[in-house]
Amino acid sequence: MSPQVQSADLLQIECDYETSKMGVLVTFGGIIMLFVTFLATFSAMVAKELATIKLDETTIIVAGVTTIILIMSSVLFHKSYSLWQKINEVTISNYFYASIIFGIVFLFGQINLWKMIVSAGFTSHSNVLAGMVYLIGGVHAVHLIAGLTVLGWLWYQLIQSRQVKPVRYQMIGWFWHFLTALWCIIFVFFLIVL
Amino acid sequence: MGKIKKYLPGIWFLDPPKDISLDGYRIDNVIQYTDFVITLYFGIVVAALIFFIWRYNARKHPHAVYDLGNTKKHRYLTIAMGLLVFFSIDVVIETMSFKDLKEAFWKFPKGEKVVRIEIMPQQYAWNIRYPGEDDIFGTDDDIVPPQNILHIPVNTPIVVQLTTYDVIHSFYLPNFRYKQDATPGMVTAMWFQATETGNFEFACAELCGNSHFKMKGYLTVESEEDFNGWIAAQDPEVSEEDEEDDWGDEEADEGVPTQWGWLWKELK
Amino acid sequence: MEGIKMSSSKSIMSTHIFSTDHKTIGKQFLFLGIFFLLFGGFQALLIRWQLAYPEQPVPWWLLGFIINGEAGMITPDVYNQLFTMHGTIMIFWAITPLLIGAFGNFLIPLQIGAKDMAFPTLNMLSFWTFFLSGVVLLSAYFLPTGAASGGWTSYPPLSLPAGGIPGLGQAFWTLSITLMGVATMMGAINYVITVIRLRAPGMTYFRMPLSVWGLWLTSILNVIFVPVIAAGLIMLLIDQLLGTQFFLAGRLAAGGGGDPLLFQHVFWIFGHPEVYILILPVWGIVSELLSVFSRKPAFGAKVTVICMSTIVVLSSIVWGHHMYTTGMSPLLGKTFMFLTLLISIPSSIFFFNWLATLWRGSLHFDPPMLHTMAVIWVFAIGGLTGLYNATVTADIYLHDTMFVVGHFHYTMAASVLFGGYAAIAHWYPRMFGRMLNPLLSKIHFWGTFITINLVFFNMMVTGYAGQHRRLYYPGEFEFLQPLADMNIFITIMAFFLGAFQILFLYNFIHSMLKGKVAENNPWKANTLEWTMDYPIPHGNFSTIPQVVNGPHEYSNPNIKDADWVCQTVKIEGDS
Incomplete structure (x- = not known):
């Protein structure tokens, strides 16, 4: 496990990729623990029958569509990354823009979804389960907005034709895929529990 | 240490309050x-x-x-x-x-001789309710003595069910070595049995606000005849204003909650 | 990752304030931690004043003139704010920066032979987020209704607006701890990765000093459990500010309603590991220093590490022992009791290893060693008295009494304080290039040792005698009136305890300016942080050292003319 490189400079460079990767993974671990706690609390509330929530089919379909949009965004980002890797690591592709746009569309889809649930009569004040749904979605959305900010930073770097370290592009991609996967898990969890 | 108690102020061990309970x-x-x-x-x-x-x-x-x-x-x-x-x-x-x-x-007593009491603390006072003649809680003949006054008969198992009017409180009986939290939205239970008569205190052990330190109750352990006489002297379902209400806090002046009894819960 | 940027501009901003050098950040944490330690300690003295002399105004030497109240008296709401903020500050803003922030930052890269943390910029951000969280916490004092007063556990519904505490104090409390959690996460991720990735060649896991082990295990616990409390606090915060009802039930919940017990579960799922988060660095530092000052290898170092790791795992599944009186199901109560008691096996094993390290050693009673031995003493008391609280029946009586207060002050305040003083005394020459005055250090040690025991032990005694916690005026109860003398005695001892800390502060500042200039390795220790000249440059090592020994090769018979050898020097004749 211990790095076997003698020179200090070499050590730093050698560590660069692996260390970043590990840092990102540990951060994911932290975020996962955050959501595990939310979901466990949610399950406890369901188990104690503190409230019930019943969603009609349209809501579920809309939720499914927004989920697919987010998955699309993730896939597009991956495409932009592989294209960027193939071509001289400077150019910015349309996939990249599409990915950002899909991400924003997902956020608006979420807001719309919340509105639908509220209009079905489940407000955060009257129903703790609905409150948890908004909370979990909201915290996820905050992470998504953070992800979008980083994407914006990456976009700025790319249009300035600056050299971006491949590991950064890749790690931003990981974060984006991670948020997508997280949302999929949350969505499936809601479907099963509700 | 319990037995070897020399009282040198500040250095040696102090007695716990007198144990007057069966267990x-x-x-x-x-x-x-x-x-x-x-x-x-x-x-x-x-x-x-x-x-x-x-x-x-x-x-x-x-x-x-x-x-x-x-x-x-x-x-x-x-x-x-x-x-x-x-x-x-x-x-x-x-x-x-x-x-x-x-x-x-955790072995709750069963049978005829058990005295059942419902206690609902509120911020800085204890509301206490006995089932009255029909032995059912939440009916018109429930006995509700003035706040903070708890009487129990000696040598009789007492089962208490607790919930709270507002925040979390904890029913703390130092002379019985016992305490039990009262949490909103749930009913908790405890039981104890006194072996001596006398006047004692009980307290709230869980922080419940600024006047937490004043949340004191008066426990009277008396013989069964005295207890029955005391019960008979109470008017059913009259929540008298606590005469000793010298708390001086606005919170306590909200008044005594009415209609708070619940049906006795069968707990495992 | 940034790599190390050697900035050419040596402005004060970049070298002292927004520095990315782990040593500077460590010192920043140290100063901030000492500030909060004094602040929290001052609050403790006010609490003690009120418990001993409830009817007398606070005297001027306790800064009575800034206490808002009737004729200088502490009012119940001020009193509740005092113990709430005392607990919060001591746990999250004094111990955490002192041990994890200061020594985690200072020691980890130096002791494993790294040039800096894995993510230096993140490290700097961690400190400044932490600083910001402290500002948010303290700014609550400027609210017209004052700071939080719902206890450091902040149980809902009391901590919600419906619980009757006016103003935004509680929300500030929740927000500041959430921010503190973010800062802690940044630091913890950094420590975990640094240890995994940046160990010098030859520095295997079991060649790491035990102090690094303690800090590393702490960071792992932090990464796992800080998000848990963050989730709970986010829910509490929106309950407080937006009026949701996750933790509200009963009459106060207008419609729907949740469950206050959920918060207690979430809080203690984090809260119990937090105890170990605070104490693990001390265990590591004590294990390490015992070896240095006994001139003898740490006895069974590997077993000690395995025991600490076992405790880390066990600590995450025992939270229920904080909730025995909530009316949990009998089966759960028994399970939690059994799991809790299991912790005593690894604890007693490494405790035995500590004692065995002293056995046949050559003990040098320098100030760091004195503090280290004091940790053995206070931690023995703290650990053993934990048995009462782990036992369901004993805890039914002792829960929420001063006994619990005394117990956790022994484990968390006394042990951590002595561990922190040991660490400061030991690494002070590396941090500031000078030695602490040994005479003042020894006076400070003996004064602290005697008074701290009299304070915390007698707290347990009053608890055993029935005094429950968080009482503004114990004399309100007849059965507590005999304790008045005892409470006065504790208070007087607490004042002495406080006075001795002033002595430490004087020594700390005075030695920094005028202390004896330290040699490079005054304690003749093996570990890597002593190998370079003071001041240690940004980047620590000009070349990354090649490690060939474990950290505890003291008195190795193969070393000629000395009883120690640096980790980088090969011992002739050793296999």
């Missing part, structure tokens, strides 16, 4: 056993420390013995020490505690 001695016993073994182990640690300081200080013992302590023998020895501590302290108090819980604290 409080069990808790005292567990505490005394723990006192004994941990004093023993702590004594060994201190003795070892003093010996090492005296024998192995640098002046007397300038060259340390190189010993990594990583041979098999060393490891078995340390693990044996760990297990020794575990079995001599932990297993014993665990067995005692489980036995006490099974035989006393």
